[in-house]
Amino acid sequence: MKYISPLVSPVFGRSGPRSLAILGSTGSIGTSALRVVAKNPDALRVVALAGARNVELLASQAGMFRPRYLAVLTEEGARELRGLLPVGYAPEILVGRDGYAALATLPEADLVLAAQVGAAGLVPALAAARAGKVLCLANKEALVLAGELFRRTCAESGAVILPVDSEHNALFQAFAGHDGRQAVRLILTASGGPFRTWPAEKIRTVTPAQALKHPNWSMGAKISIDSATMMNKGLEIIEAVHLYGADLDEVDVVVHPQSIVHSLVEYADGSQLAHLGVPDMEIPIGYCLGYPERLNIGLERLDLAKVGTLTFEGPDPERFPCLRLAREALAAGSPVVLNAANEVAVQAFLDGRISFPGIARLIEEMLSMHALTCVQDLDDILSLDAQTRTRAAEALGRGEW
Ligand SMILES: NC(=O)c1ccc[n+]([C@@H]2O[C@H](COP(=O)([O-])OP(=O)(O)OC[C@H]3O[C@@H](n4cnc5c(N)ncnc54)[C@H](OP(=O)(O)O)[C@@H]3O)[C@@H](O)[C@H]2O)c1
Incomplete structure (x- = not known):
C-alpha cells in the first residue's frame, strides 16, 4: 500500500491543558466530546x-464550559443566544460560515474538533487545515468532498488530521507502531444497520422512524440514515482512501453486527490487527483529544465473555446498493456528486418525500447525469455541490422516488 501517514505526533506549543474548539458542539459527537472534556478537566x-x-443547548453548554468564543448559523440565533447566557458572561459570538471558519483558525485553539454534519462542515475544516491546526475530524463528508485538497493543504501547512470516525480511528490505532507501507488491506467493519436481515420487499416499506433507530450507536439523524442505507460505509471507504493513501481495491467492508471490532489493518504476512471496544464514540474522540496520551473515559469496560459471540458476514450489494455507488463515484471522480445527491435524498426521505430505496435511485440518477469535470479547488467543489443539489431538487419534483 502506498501508505500516507497521518500519524505525525502533533506538536503542542505549551504544557497544561490543551485548548479545544468544537465545531458542532450541539450534535451527537459534540456532546460526547464535552462529556470527555468534563471527565478530563486537567487535560482539556x-x-x-x-x-x-x-x-438553547449551545447556551447551556456555554454556561457550563465558559469558552471565550461561540458561533451560530444566523444573526437571529446570535441575538437569541446572547439573551440566554448567564449574567456577567459575555463571550464573542460569531455567525455563519465565516464565523465557523474564524473559530477553526483561532490562535488560542490547540485542537479543532470538526463535528458539523454534511458539506456544511467543509469550509471550517479546511480553514483549520490551512491554519496548520491539529484537526480532530469527525466530519467525514469534508474528506469525501475534498480529500485531495486536504492532503495538499496539510502537506503545505503542517496540519495534522486525527480521525475521530470510529473505523478510521481503529485503523489509526492498528497502524501505530507498525510500518504502514507493509499494510496490504484495510477492512472496515459495518454494523449492517437496522435492516441488515430484512428482505428487499420489506426494505421498500421502511419509514424514517425505523431508519433512525440504529441497533448499536446513538448518532445524529443524517448519519443514522446513512448507516441504514450503508452509504455511511461507502463514505468511509472514500475517507479511508484519502486518509491512508490506500487504493480503492485495498479497502474492504465486512458486516459485524455487534460493533465491537471497529476495523482492521491487514499486513503483508497475513496478520490482521484490530481495534476492539464498546460502541461509544467517547473512546475515539478521547483518543484524538488526548493523543498520544489515553484519557479517562470511564465507560463500562468491554467484557468479551459477556458479549459471547462476534459474527461477521459479507455486505449484500443488492439490498444495499449505496456501497457500490460510493465505490463507482470515487472511481469516476465524482464523490462531490455522490455526497450532494445523498444529502438531498436523505433530507427528502426524512421529510417523507421519497421512499427508502428512492435514496439510492436518486443518487444513481445524479451520478449518471454527471459529465466528468475537473474538480480541483474549493470553488470547483462548492460549485459542483450546489449544481448537484439543484439538479437533485428538480429531479425530486419530477417524479415518484
Ligand atoms: N454521531 C456519530 O456517532 C458519528 C460517528 C462518526 C462520524 N460522525 C460524523 O460526525 C459528523 C457529526 O455527526 P453527528 O451525528 O454528531 O451529527 P448531529 O448530531 O446531527 O450534529 C450535527 C452538528 O452540526 C451542526 N450543524 C447542522 N447544520 C449545520 C450547518 N448548516 N452549519 C454548521 N453546523 C451545522 C448542528 O448544530 P445544531 O444541532 O445546533 O443545529 C450540530 O452541532 C457527521 O459528519 C458524521 O458523519 C458521527
Whole structure:
C-alpha cells in the first residue's frame, strides 16, 4: 500500500491543558466530546463552541464550559443566544460560515474538533487545515468532498488530521507502531444497520422512524440514515482512501453486527490487527483529544465473555446498493456528486418525500447525469455541490422516488 501517514505526533506549543474548539458542539459527537472534556478537566479546556440552530443547548453548554468564543448559523440565533447566557458572561459570538471558519483558525485553539454534519462542515475544516491546526475530524463528508485538497493543504501547512470516525480511528490505532507501507488491506467493519436481515420487499416499506433507530450507536439523524442505507460505509471507504493513501481495491467492508471490532489493518504476512471496544464514540474522540496520551473515559469496560459471540458476514450489494455507488463515484471522480445527491435524498426521505430505496435511485440518477469535470479547488467543489443539489431538487419534483 502506498501508505500516507497521518500519524505525525502533533506538536503542542505549551504544557497544561490543551485548548479545544468544537465545531458542532450541539450534535451527537459534540456532546460526547464535552462529556470527555468534563471527565478530563486537567487535560482539556474549551476555548470555542459552535452550534447551528439549537441555540438553547449551545447556551447551556456555554454556561457550563465558559469558552471565550461561540458561533451560530444566523444573526437571529446570535441575538437569541446572547439573551440566554448567564449574567456577567459575555463571550464573542460569531455567525455563519465565516464565523465557523474564524473559530477553526483561532490562535488560542490547540485542537479543532470538526463535528458539523454534511458539506456544511467543509469550509471550517479546511480553514483549520490551512491554519496548520491539529484537526480532530469527525466530519467525514469534508474528506469525501475534498480529500485531495486536504492532503495538499496539510502537506503545505503542517496540519495534522486525527480521525475521530470510529473505523478510521481503529485503523489509526492498528497502524501505530507498525510500518504502514507493509499494510496490504484495510477492512472496515459495518454494523449492517437496522435492516441488515430484512428482505428487499420489506426494505421498500421502511419509514424514517425505523431508519433512525440504529441497533448499536446513538448518532445524529443524517448519519443514522446513512448507516441504514450503508452509504455511511461507502463514505468511509472514500475517507479511508484519502486518509491512508490506500487504493480503492485495498479497502474492504465486512458486516459485524455487534460493533465491537471497529476495523482492521491487514499486513503483508497475513496478520490482521484490530481495534476492539464498546460502541461509544467517547473512546475515539478521547483518543484524538488526548493523543498520544489515553484519557479517562470511564465507560463500562468491554467484557468479551459477556458479549459471547462476534459474527461477521459479507455486505449484500443488492439490498444495499449505496456501497457500490460510493465505490463507482470515487472511481469516476465524482464523490462531490455522490455526497450532494445523498444529502438531498436523505433530507427528502426524512421529510417523507421519497421512499427508502428512492435514496439510492436518486443518487444513481445524479451520478449518471454527471459529465466528468475537473474538480480541483474549493470553488470547483462548492460549485459542483450546489449544481448537484439543484439538479437533485428538480429531479425530486419530477417524479415518484
Ligand atoms: N454521531 C456519530 O456517532 C458519528 C460517528 C462518526 C462520524 N460522525 C460524523 O460526525 C459528523 C457529526 O455527526 P453527528 O451525528 O454528531 O451529527 P448531529 O448530531 O446531527 O450534529 C450535527 C452538528 O452540526 C451542526 N450543524 C447542522 N447544520 C449545520 C450547518 N448548516 N452549519 C454548521 N453546523 C451545522 C448542528 O448544530 P445544531 O444541532 O445546533 O443545529 C450540530 O452541532 C457527521 O459528519 C458524521 O458523519 C458521527
